[in-house]
Amino acid sequence: MKLGEIELYPVSDGHFWLDGGSMFGVVPKVLWNKLTPADQKNRIRLALTCLFIKTKEKNVLVDTGIGEKFDSKLKEVYRMERAEDLLSSLAHLGVQPQDIDIVINTHLHFDxxxxxxxEENGKYVPVFPEAKYVIQEKEWYAALNTDEKTKSSYRRSDFIPLEETGQLALVDGEYEIAPGVRVLATDGHTLGHQSVLIMSNAQHxxxxxxxxxxxxxxxxxYMTGYDQYPVDLIKRKKEIIKRAVENHxxxxxxxDPNITFAYLTEKDGKRTLKPIETKDI
Ligand SMILES: [Zn+2]
Incomplete structure (x- = not known):
């Protein structure tokens, strides 16, 4: 699981199921249902794969999954599968919450x-006591100023406590979080969505x-009904796919419930996805 001098570990917070129609927007069910069959309530299974990045200097965690805060009714709505959870996945690697130096949230949707x-004694507190939580400034703004469409995707208890404890670190656009770990603004899904580029010894x-x-x-x-700015998303997606293919x-x-790591290659204008087993990296 080495990428140059950096170690990457997928850490699972379990799975959940979302409405297939919402996940594929304008794509008809006759097409997407062949790729990923829906359950009786029209939901498809999705992974909650976070990424633990171990650099020489820092322990970085990207995204924190869906967590434990939903009541039993919502756990059923989202058919949450909690055979694995983030903290026990980290513990398997010998990592305790206090060992995390930096948490990066790609965006602030609850998943x-x-x-x-x-929740601790009726109060919400950060799970990672020593960590700075890196969030795009625009995303913070969007999460605090929701509208009728975005309201149900944000839960204030996921992020307001970070400000109260001084652990919030807002950034604007591309930023190097730690040597070899950089956030890229990839808006479209939300206003302040970011992706994380990891670089070491010319590997990315x-x-x-x-x-x-x-x-x-x-x-x-193939876009989701949750995408806030679809036109921007198309632009970003094309740009990132091009860079990913060209730079390997x-x-x-x-x-993705089946594939976590993959390369995308292109030959004669045809793209091929090459899934990678984690042990092969
Ligand atoms: Zn999501």
């Missing part, structure tokens, strides 16, 4: 930052977040 905080990996949540979404028109970036898919 990406649900594990930022937990990109954690996509919801820019391209599963391998099915590599096709340009290892792609990391957060929600």
């Amino acid at each position: 990406h930052c649900g594990g930022n905080t937990l 990996a990109l954690y996509l977040g919801d820019l391209i949540p599963t391998t099915y979404h590599l096709k340009i028109p 970036w290892l792609l990391v898919f957060e929600h």
